[in-house]
Amino acid sequence: MDSSERLIESARELLWERGYVGMSPRAVQRRAGAGQGSMYHHFSGKQDLAAAALRRSAAELREQAERTLSGPGGACERVAAYLLHERDALRGCRVGRMAQDPEVIAAPALREPVAETFAWLRARLAEVLREGAASGQLPGSLDPDDTAAALAAVLQGGYVLARAEGGAEPYERAVRGALALLTAQARPAATP
Amino acid sequence: MDSSERLIESARELLWERGYVGMSPRAVQRRAGAGQGSMYHHFSGKQDLAAAALRRSAAELREQAERTLSGPGGACERVAAYLLHERDALRGCRVGRMAQDPEVIAAPALREPVAETFAWLRARLAEVLREGAASGQLPGSLDPDDTAAALAAVLQGGYVLARAEGGAEPYERAVRGALALLTAQARPAATP
DNA sequence: GTCTATATAAGGATAGAC
DNA sequence: GTCTATCCTTATATAGAC
Numbered sequence: 001m002d003s004s005e006r007l008i009e010s011a012r013e014l015l016w017e018r019g020y021v022g023m024s025p026r027a028v029q030r031r032a033g034a035g036q037g038s039m040y041h042h043f044s045g046k047q048d049l050a051a052a053a054l055r056r057s058a059a060e061l062r063e064q065a066e067r068t069l070s071g072p073g074g075a076c077e078r079v080a081a082y083l084l085h086e087r088d089a090l091r092g093c094r095v096g097r098m099a100q101d102p103e104v105i106a107a108p109a110l111r112e113p114v115a116e117t118f119a120w121l122r123a124r125l126a127e128v129l130r131e132g133a134a135s136g137q138l139p140g141s142l143d144p145d146d147t148a149a150a151l152a153a154v155l156q157g158g159y160v161l162a163r164a165e166g167g168a169e170p171y172e173r174a175v176r177g178a179l180a181l182l183t184a185q186a187r188p189a190a191t192p
Numbered sequence: 193m194d195s196s197e198r199l200i201e202s203a204r205e206l207l208w209e210r211g212y213v214g215m216s217p218r219a220v221q222r223r224a225g226a227g228q229g230s231m232y233h234h235f236s237g238k239q240d241l242a243a244a245a246l247r248r249s250a251a252e253l254r255e256q257a258e259r260t261l262s263g264p265g266g267a268c269e270r271v272a273a274y275l276l277h278e279r280d281a282l283r284g285c286r287v288g289r290m291a292q293d294p295e296v297i298a299a300p301a302l303r304e305p306v307a308e309t310f311a312w313l314r315a316r317l318a319e320v321l322r323e324g325a326a327s328g329q330l331p332g333s334l335d336p337d338d339t340a341a342a343l344a345a346v347l348q349g350g351y352v353l354a355r356a357e358g359g360a361e362p363y364e365r366a367v368r369g370a371l372a373l374l375t376a377q378a379r380p381a382a383t384p
Numbered sequence: 385g386t387c388t389a390t391a392t393a394a395g396g397a398t399a400g401a402c
Numbered sequence: 403g404t405c406t407a408t409c410c411t412t413a414t415a416t417a418g419a420c
Contacts, residue, residue: 003385018294022213024413036415037386046414092292096349099356100284100292102210111358118356122365142372149362150369153349157288160348161341164291164310166303170341173314177342180334181373195403216395228397229404238396 004042006032011053016094020050020101020110051109057094058113062120069124075132076186079125083151083179089162089171096156122148137186147182154178196234198224203245208286212242212293212302243301249286250305254312261316267324268378271317275343275371281363284351314340329378339374346370 001009010032014023025046029039043049068082087093095117104110125148132138154174161170193201202224206215217238221231235241260274279285287309296302317340324330346366353362 019211019213019292021211022294025415026413035387037388040415041385096352096356097292099352100211100289102214105355105358114356115358118353118362122353122362141376143369146365146369146372148369149350149353149365150346150367150373153347153353153362153366153370154342154345155349156352157345157347157349158341160288160291160352161310161314161345163297164288164306166297166307170310170314170345173338173341174345175342177335177338177340178345178370178373180338181342181370181377184333184377185373217397218395227405229406232397233403 003032003034003038007034007039007042007049008053008056011049012057012094015050015053015057016091016097019097020104023050025049047107047109051113054095054098054110055113058117061093061095061117065121065124069128074137075128075135076137076183078128079132079151079182080179082125083155083175087155087171089159089168090166092159092163093156096159118152122152125151132186139185142185151178151182195224195226195230199226199231199234199241200245200248203241204249204286207242207245207249208283208289211289212296215242217241239299239301243305246287246290246302246305250309253285253287253309257313257316261320266329267320267327268329268375270320271324271343271374272371274317275347275367279347279363281351281354281360282358284355285348288348288351310344314344317343324378331377334377343370343374 007028010028011023014028014031018027023046025036025039028049029035032039039049043052064085065082068085069078071078071081073081095114098104098110098114104114122145126144129138129142129144129147133140133142133144154177158171158174161174162168164170199220202220203215206220206223210219215238217228217231220241221227224231231241235244256277257274260277261270263270263273265273287306290296290302290306296306314337318336321330321334321336321339325332325334325336346369350363350366353366354360356362
Protein backbone atom coordinates (compact mmCIF):
# COMPACT_ATOMS: atom_id res chain seq x y z
CA MET A 1 0.00 0.00 0.00
CA ASP A 2 1.60 3.26 -1.06
CA SER A 3 1.62 6.31 1.10
CA SER A 4 -1.21 8.09 -0.68
CA GLU A 5 -3.37 5.08 0.03
CA ARG A 6 -2.29 4.93 3.66
CA LEU A 7 -3.08 8.61 4.06
CA ILE A 8 -6.59 8.13 2.74
CA GLU A 9 -7.24 5.17 5.00
CA SER A 10 -5.89 7.01 8.01
CA ALA A 11 -8.03 10.01 7.17
CA ARG A 12 -11.06 7.75 6.92
CA GLU A 13 -10.43 6.42 10.40
CA LEU A 14 -9.83 9.82 11.93
CA LEU A 15 -12.84 11.36 10.24
CA TRP A 16 -14.90 8.57 11.70
CA GLU A 17 -13.49 8.94 15.18
CA ARG A 18 -13.11 12.69 15.45
CA GLY A 19 -14.98 14.33 12.57
CA TYR A 20 -13.58 16.89 10.16
CA VAL A 21 -12.92 19.61 12.72
CA GLY A 22 -11.20 17.10 14.96
CA MET A 23 -9.06 15.53 12.24
CA SER A 24 -5.67 17.21 12.05
CA PRO A 25 -3.29 16.66 9.14
CA ARG A 26 -0.58 15.90 11.68
CA ALA A 27 -2.57 13.11 13.22
CA VAL A 28 -3.32 11.63 9.81
CA GLN A 29 0.34 11.71 8.89
CA ARG A 30 1.38 10.08 12.15
CA ARG A 31 -1.16 7.31 11.74
CA ALA A 32 -0.21 6.75 8.13
CA GLY A 33 3.49 6.80 8.88
CA ALA A 34 3.97 9.56 6.32
CA GLY A 35 5.59 12.96 6.63
CA GLN A 36 4.32 16.44 5.91
CA GLY A 37 5.95 16.54 2.52
CA SER A 38 4.34 13.30 1.45
CA MET A 39 0.88 14.43 2.36
CA TYR A 40 1.14 17.82 0.70
CA HIS A 41 2.60 16.18 -2.37
CA HIS A 42 -0.44 13.95 -2.86
CA PHE A 43 -3.13 16.29 -1.59
CA SER A 44 -3.50 20.04 -1.73
CA GLY A 45 -4.42 20.21 1.96
CA LYS A 46 -6.66 18.94 4.70
CA GLN A 47 -9.87 19.46 2.78
CA ASP A 48 -8.63 17.71 -0.32
CA LEU A 49 -7.51 14.70 1.69
CA ALA A 50 -10.77 14.58 3.63
CA ALA A 51 -12.76 14.79 0.41
CA ALA A 52 -10.91 11.78 -1.01
CA ALA A 53 -11.52 9.83 2.20
CA LEU A 54 -15.15 10.81 2.32
CA ARG A 55 -15.85 9.88 -1.29
CA ARG A 56 -14.46 6.45 -0.60
CA SER A 57 -16.58 5.97 2.51
CA ALA A 58 -19.67 7.13 0.65
CA ALA A 59 -19.03 4.67 -2.17
CA GLU A 60 -18.52 1.89 0.34
CA LEU A 61 -21.78 2.62 2.13
CA ARG A 62 -23.65 2.68 -1.11
CA GLU A 63 -22.23 -0.59 -2.37
CA GLN A 64 -22.95 -2.29 0.92
CA ALA A 65 -26.54 -1.07 0.94
CA GLU A 66 -27.09 -2.01 -2.67
CA ARG A 67 -25.88 -5.55 -2.05
CA THR A 68 -28.54 -6.08 0.61
CA LEU A 69 -31.34 -4.17 -1.07
CA SER A 70 -30.93 -5.97 -4.36
CA GLY A 71 -30.46 -9.33 -2.65
CA PRO A 72 -32.89 -12.25 -2.52
CA GLY A 73 -36.33 -12.16 -0.92
CA GLY A 74 -39.42 -10.00 -1.01
CA ALA A 75 -39.31 -6.24 -0.61
CA CYS A 76 -40.03 -6.38 3.09
CA GLU A 77 -37.39 -9.03 3.71
CA ARG A 78 -34.76 -7.00 1.88
CA VAL A 79 -35.56 -3.86 3.82
CA ALA A 80 -35.43 -5.91 7.01
CA ALA A 81 -32.10 -7.38 5.97
CA TYR A 82 -30.77 -3.90 5.37
CA LEU A 83 -31.93 -2.66 8.76
CA LEU A 84 -30.62 -5.73 10.54
CA HIS A 85 -27.25 -5.72 8.83
CA GLU A 86 -24.55 -5.91 11.48
CA ARG A 87 -23.18 -2.52 12.41
CA ASP A 88 -21.06 -1.16 15.22
CA ALA A 89 -23.64 1.11 16.83
CA LEU A 90 -21.09 2.87 19.03
CA ARG A 91 -18.90 3.82 16.11
CA GLY A 92 -21.77 5.07 14.01
CA CYS A 93 -21.95 5.92 10.35
CA ARG A 94 -18.85 7.17 8.57
CA VAL A 95 -20.96 9.33 6.29
CA GLY A 96 -23.77 10.43 8.59
CA ARG A 97 -21.30 11.60 11.17
CA MET A 98 -20.05 14.27 8.79
CA ALA A 99 -23.45 15.92 8.57
CA GLN A 100 -23.04 17.53 11.97
CA ASP A 101 -19.86 19.32 11.07
CA PRO A 102 -20.38 22.96 10.04
CA GLU A 103 -17.18 23.03 8.00
CA VAL A 104 -18.31 19.97 6.05
CA ILE A 105 -21.68 21.56 5.38
CA ALA A 106 -19.97 24.75 4.24
CA ALA A 107 -17.54 23.10 1.81
CA PRO A 108 -19.22 21.77 -1.35
CA ALA A 109 -16.43 19.26 -1.99
CA LEU A 110 -17.11 17.68 1.39
CA ARG A 111 -20.81 18.09 1.49
CA GLU A 112 -21.68 16.63 -1.89
CA PRO A 113 -20.71 13.03 -1.16
CA VAL A 114 -22.73 13.19 2.05
CA ALA A 115 -25.80 14.72 0.45
CA GLU A 116 -25.70 12.35 -2.51
CA THR A 117 -25.34 9.30 -0.32
CA PHE A 118 -28.47 9.99 1.68
CA ALA A 119 -30.50 11.17 -1.28
CA TRP A 120 -29.59 7.92 -3.00
CA LEU A 121 -30.31 5.79 0.04
CA ARG A 122 -33.75 7.27 0.60
CA ALA A 123 -34.63 6.86 -3.05
CA ARG A 124 -33.37 3.30 -3.15
CA LEU A 125 -35.30 2.31 -0.03
CA ALA A 126 -38.41 3.97 -1.41
CA GLU A 127 -38.01 2.01 -4.62
CA VAL A 128 -37.93 -1.28 -2.74
CA LEU A 129 -40.95 -0.24 -0.69
CA ARG A 130 -42.78 0.57 -3.92
CA GLU A 131 -42.00 -2.91 -5.16
CA GLY A 132 -43.54 -4.19 -1.95
CA ALA A 133 -46.69 -2.22 -2.58
CA ALA A 134 -46.83 -3.39 -6.19
CA SER A 135 -46.52 -7.03 -5.15
CA GLY A 136 -49.20 -6.61 -2.50
CA GLN A 137 -46.81 -7.30 0.35
CA LEU A 138 -47.23 -3.78 1.69
CA PRO A 139 -50.40 -1.68 1.70
CA GLY A 140 -50.65 1.10 -0.86
CA SER A 141 -51.60 3.49 1.94
CA LEU A 142 -48.00 3.85 3.08
CA ASP A 143 -46.10 6.68 1.38
CA PRO A 144 -42.88 5.01 0.24
CA ASP A 145 -40.79 8.20 0.39
CA ASP A 146 -41.92 9.01 3.90
CA THR A 147 -41.40 5.46 5.07
CA ALA A 148 -37.97 5.32 3.48
CA ALA A 149 -36.94 8.55 5.21
CA ALA A 150 -38.18 7.18 8.53
CA LEU A 151 -36.17 3.98 8.13
CA ALA A 152 -32.99 5.80 7.13
CA ALA A 153 -33.49 8.14 10.07
CA VAL A 154 -33.94 5.28 12.52
CA LEU A 155 -30.46 4.01 11.71
CA GLN A 156 -28.79 7.41 11.96
CA GLY A 157 -30.71 8.27 15.09
CA GLY A 158 -30.01 4.86 16.56
CA TYR A 159 -26.31 5.66 16.41
CA VAL A 160 -26.92 8.94 18.21
CA LEU A 161 -28.82 7.23 21.01
CA ALA A 162 -26.26 4.46 21.31
CA ARG A 163 -23.34 6.84 21.57
CA ALA A 164 -25.23 9.08 23.96
CA GLU A 165 -26.00 6.23 26.29
CA GLY A 166 -22.76 4.33 25.87
CA GLY A 167 -24.20 1.05 24.65
CA ALA A 168 -25.71 -0.57 21.59
CA GLU A 169 -29.05 -1.29 23.25
CA PRO A 170 -30.92 1.85 22.12
CA TYR A 171 -29.78 1.26 18.55
CA GLU A 172 -30.97 -2.32 18.60
CA ARG A 173 -34.28 -1.36 20.13
CA ALA A 174 -34.81 1.39 17.58
CA VAL A 175 -34.20 -0.99 14.69
CA ARG A 176 -36.45 -3.66 16.20
CA GLY A 177 -39.14 -1.10 16.93
CA ALA A 178 -39.10 0.28 13.41
CA LEU A 179 -39.13 -3.18 11.92
CA ALA A 180 -42.04 -4.23 14.09
CA LEU A 181 -44.05 -1.23 12.89
CA LEU A 182 -43.21 -2.00 9.29
CA THR A 183 -43.86 -5.71 9.34
CA ALA A 184 -47.15 -5.14 11.14
CA GLN A 185 -48.18 -3.60 7.82
CA ALA A 186 -47.04 -6.52 5.71
CA ARG A 187 -48.80 -9.63 4.67
CA PRO A 188 -46.62 -12.70 4.29
CA ALA A 189 -44.86 -12.66 0.92
CA ALA A 190 -46.38 -14.78 -1.80
CA THR A 191 -44.44 -18.06 -1.56
CA PRO A 192 -44.30 -19.34 -5.11
CA MET B 193 -27.82 39.50 32.36
CA ASP B 194 -24.49 39.14 34.11
CA SER B 195 -21.42 37.92 32.38
CA SER B 196 -21.54 34.40 33.77
CA GLU B 197 -24.99 34.09 32.28
CA ARG B 198 -23.89 35.51 28.94
CA LEU B 199 -20.99 33.08 28.84
CA ILE B 200 -23.30 30.12 29.37
CA GLU B 201 -25.70 31.28 26.68
CA SER B 202 -22.87 31.91 24.23
CA ALA B 203 -21.44 28.48 24.98
CA ARG B 204 -24.84 26.95 24.34
CA GLU B 205 -24.99 28.56 20.92
CA LEU B 206 -21.46 27.60 19.98
CA LEU B 207 -21.87 24.04 21.19
CA TRP B 208 -24.94 23.81 19.02
CA GLU B 209 -23.26 25.24 15.96
CA ARG B 210 -19.79 23.76 16.24
CA GLY B 211 -19.82 21.01 18.84
CA TYR B 212 -17.46 20.68 21.77
CA VAL B 213 -14.27 20.20 19.75
CA GLY B 214 -15.21 23.18 17.61
CA MET B 215 -16.10 25.48 20.51
CA SER B 216 -13.13 27.56 21.56
CA PRO B 217 -13.11 29.52 24.83
CA ARG B 218 -11.99 32.54 22.84
CA ALA B 219 -15.01 32.40 20.58
CA VAL B 220 -17.32 32.06 23.56
CA GLN B 221 -15.74 35.08 25.21
CA ARG B 222 -16.00 37.16 22.07
CA ARG B 223 -19.66 36.28 21.61
CA ALA B 224 -20.43 36.95 25.25
CA GLY B 225 -18.53 40.21 25.27
CA ALA B 226 -16.46 38.96 28.17
CA GLY B 227 -12.70 38.72 28.61
CA GLN B 228 -10.44 35.84 29.48
CA GLY B 229 -10.30 36.81 33.13
CA SER B 230 -14.05 36.87 33.43
CA MET B 231 -14.48 33.44 32.00
CA TYR B 232 -11.78 31.81 34.07
CA HIS B 233 -13.15 33.52 37.16
CA HIS B 234 -16.58 31.93 36.74
CA PHE B 235 -15.53 28.61 35.26
CA SER B 236 -12.51 26.43 35.76
CA GLY B 237 -12.03 25.99 32.02
CA LYS B 238 -13.59 25.01 28.73
CA GLN B 239 -15.01 21.75 30.01
CA ASP B 240 -16.58 23.32 33.07
CA LEU B 241 -18.27 25.98 30.98
CA ALA B 242 -19.46 23.47 28.42
CA ALA B 243 -20.87 21.27 31.16
CA ALA B 244 -22.91 24.16 32.55
CA ALA B 245 -24.22 24.98 29.08
CA LEU B 246 -25.02 21.37 28.34
CA ARG B 247 -26.87 20.80 31.61
CA ARG B 248 -29.05 23.76 30.81
CA SER B 249 -29.82 22.54 27.29
CA ALA B 250 -30.63 19.09 28.63
CA ALA B 251 -33.03 20.49 31.20
CA GLU B 252 -34.69 22.60 28.53
CA LEU B 253 -35.20 19.64 26.21
CA ARG B 254 -36.67 17.59 29.00
CA GLU B 255 -39.09 20.29 30.12
CA GLN B 256 -40.22 20.89 26.57
CA ALA B 257 -40.83 17.19 25.96
CA GLU B 258 -42.62 16.74 29.25
CA ARG B 259 -44.99 19.60 28.48
CA THR B 260 -46.14 17.88 25.29
CA LEU B 261 -46.11 14.32 26.58
CA SER B 262 -48.15 15.16 29.65
CA GLY B 263 -50.49 17.41 27.69
CA PRO B 264 -54.09 16.76 26.71
CA GLY B 265 -55.28 13.94 24.46
CA GLY B 266 -54.87 10.20 24.19
CA ALA B 267 -51.49 8.50 24.28
CA CYS B 268 -51.21 8.38 20.51
CA GLU B 269 -52.13 12.03 20.14
CA ARG B 270 -49.54 13.11 22.69
CA VAL B 271 -46.81 11.11 21.00
CA ALA B 272 -47.87 12.61 17.69
CA ALA B 273 -47.82 16.09 19.19
CA TYR B 274 -44.30 15.47 20.46
CA LEU B 275 -43.10 14.25 17.09
CA LEU B 276 -44.78 17.09 15.25
CA HIS B 277 -43.56 19.80 17.59
CA GLU B 278 -41.95 22.53 15.53
CA ARG B 279 -38.19 22.20 15.32
CA ASP B 280 -35.47 23.68 13.19
CA ALA B 281 -34.37 20.55 11.37
CA LEU B 282 -31.23 22.14 9.96
CA ARG B 283 -29.99 23.21 13.36
CA GLY B 284 -30.67 19.87 14.95
CA CYS B 285 -30.76 18.87 18.59
CA ARG B 286 -28.60 20.71 21.09
CA VAL B 287 -28.17 17.55 23.13
CA GLY B 288 -28.06 14.87 20.47
CA ARG B 289 -25.37 16.74 18.61
CA MET B 290 -22.98 16.22 21.49
CA ALA B 291 -23.18 12.45 21.21
CA GLN B 292 -20.90 12.42 18.17
CA ASP B 293 -18.06 14.18 19.90
CA PRO B 294 -15.37 11.83 21.24
CA GLU B 295 -14.26 14.32 23.89
CA VAL B 296 -17.81 14.60 25.18
CA ILE B 297 -18.12 10.84 25.34
CA ALA B 298 -14.82 10.62 27.17
CA ALA B 299 -15.60 13.24 29.82
CA PRO B 300 -18.17 12.06 32.39
CA ALA B 301 -19.20 15.62 33.28
CA LEU B 302 -20.18 16.21 29.67
CA ARG B 303 -21.51 12.83 28.88
CA GLU B 304 -23.85 12.39 31.82
CA PRO B 305 -26.37 15.08 30.86
CA VAL B 306 -26.52 13.65 27.35
CA ALA B 307 -26.94 10.05 28.48
CA GLU B 308 -29.54 10.95 31.09
CA THR B 309 -31.56 13.00 28.68
CA PHE B 310 -32.01 10.22 26.18
CA ALA B 311 -32.52 7.53 28.78
CA TRP B 312 -35.26 9.68 30.26
CA LEU B 313 -36.82 10.46 26.89
CA ARG B 314 -37.00 6.85 25.83
CA ALA B 315 -38.49 5.85 29.15
CA ARG B 316 -41.04 8.66 29.08
CA LEU B 317 -42.13 7.86 25.54
CA ALA B 318 -42.41 4.18 26.45
CA GLU B 319 -44.57 5.11 29.42
CA VAL B 320 -46.99 7.01 27.22
CA LEU B 321 -47.06 4.14 24.74
CA ARG B 322 -47.86 1.77 27.59
CA GLU B 323 -50.77 4.01 28.53
CA GLY B 324 -51.91 3.69 24.97
CA ALA B 325 -51.81 -0.08 25.18
CA ALA B 326 -53.62 -0.07 28.51
CA SER B 327 -56.41 2.11 27.12
CA GLY B 328 -56.73 -0.09 24.06
CA GLN B 329 -55.66 2.65 21.70
CA LEU B 330 -52.55 0.73 20.73
CA PRO B 331 -52.18 -3.03 20.32
CA GLY B 332 -50.40 -4.92 23.09
CA SER B 333 -48.23 -6.57 20.47
CA LEU B 334 -46.02 -3.49 20.14
CA ASP B 335 -43.05 -3.44 22.51
CA PRO B 336 -43.23 0.02 24.07
CA ASP B 337 -39.49 0.28 24.73
CA ASP B 338 -38.59 -0.68 21.18
CA THR B 339 -41.19 1.65 19.72
CA ALA B 340 -40.04 4.51 21.95
CA ALA B 341 -36.45 4.02 20.86
CA ALA B 342 -37.52 4.01 17.23
CA LEU B 343 -39.43 7.27 17.63
CA ALA B 344 -36.60 9.01 19.46
CA ALA B 345 -34.21 7.77 16.79
CA VAL B 346 -36.39 9.09 13.98
CA LEU B 347 -36.04 12.62 15.32
CA GLN B 348 -32.30 12.43 15.82
CA GLY B 349 -31.79 10.72 12.49
CA GLY B 350 -34.12 13.18 10.80
CA TYR B 351 -31.75 15.96 11.80
CA VAL B 352 -28.84 14.06 10.31
CA LEU B 353 -30.62 13.57 6.99
CA ALA B 354 -31.77 17.18 6.90
CA ARG B 355 -28.32 18.57 7.51
CA ALA B 356 -26.77 16.13 5.08
CA GLU B 357 -29.11 17.13 2.30
CA GLY B 358 -29.34 20.81 3.17
CA GLY B 359 -33.09 21.03 3.65
CA ALA B 360 -35.82 20.15 6.12
CA GLU B 361 -37.64 17.80 3.76
CA PRO B 362 -36.02 14.52 4.84
CA TYR B 363 -36.72 15.38 8.47
CA GLU B 364 -40.36 16.10 7.76
CA ARG B 365 -40.74 12.95 5.71
CA ALA B 366 -39.13 10.85 8.42
CA VAL B 367 -41.49 12.19 11.06
CA ARG B 368 -44.53 11.74 8.82
CA GLY B 369 -43.40 8.25 7.87
CA ALA B 370 -42.91 7.17 11.46
CA LEU B 371 -46.22 8.67 12.50
CA ALA B 372 -48.02 6.92 9.66
CA LEU B 373 -46.60 3.58 10.79
CA LEU B 374 -47.60 4.26 14.36
CA THR B 375 -51.12 5.51 13.74
CA ALA B 376 -51.77 2.60 11.39
CA GLN B 377 -51.58 0.56 14.60
CA ALA B 378 -54.01 2.72 16.54
CA ARG B 379 -57.73 2.61 16.85
CA PRO B 380 -59.47 5.93 17.32
CA ALA B 381 -59.25 7.01 20.95
CA ALA B 382 -62.28 6.38 23.10
CA THR B 383 -64.20 9.66 23.01
CA PRO B 384 -65.84 9.91 26.38
C1' DG C 385 8.21 11.59 -3.75
C1' DT C 386 9.85 12.47 0.83
C1' DC C 387 12.40 15.03 4.43
C1' DT C 388 13.51 18.94 7.40
C1' DA C 389 13.06 23.64 8.49
C1' DT C 390 10.25 27.50 9.15
C1' DA C 391 5.98 30.55 9.63
C1' DT C 392 1.54 32.47 11.22
C1' DA C 393 -2.32 31.82 13.70
C1' DA C 394 -5.21 29.78 17.16
C1' DG C 395 -6.18 26.84 21.27
C1' DG C 396 -6.24 26.64 26.14
C1' DA C 397 -4.67 28.29 30.26
C1' DT C 398 -2.02 31.00 34.11
C1' DA C 399 -0.34 35.30 36.63
C1' DG C 400 -0.78 39.36 38.59
C1' DA C 401 -2.39 44.20 38.29
C1' DC C 402 -6.49 47.00 39.02
C1' DG D 403 -14.84 40.48 39.03
C1' DT D 404 -12.40 41.97 35.05
C1' DC D 405 -8.30 43.32 32.31
C1' DT D 406 -3.80 42.68 30.12
C1' DA D 407 0.32 40.18 29.54
C1' DT D 408 2.43 35.98 28.87
C1' DC D 409 3.09 30.89 28.15
C1' DC D 410 3.43 26.54 25.74
C1' DT D 411 1.29 23.61 22.37
C1' DT D 412 -1.03 22.48 18.25
C1' DA D 413 -3.11 23.41 13.52
C1' DT D 414 -2.22 24.16 8.89
C1' DA D 415 0.67 25.28 5.50
C1' DT D 416 4.95 26.80 2.65
C1' DA D 417 9.93 26.44 1.11
C1' DG D 418 13.62 24.28 -0.39
C1' DA D 419 17.02 20.45 0.03
C1' DC D 420 17.70 15.56 -1.25
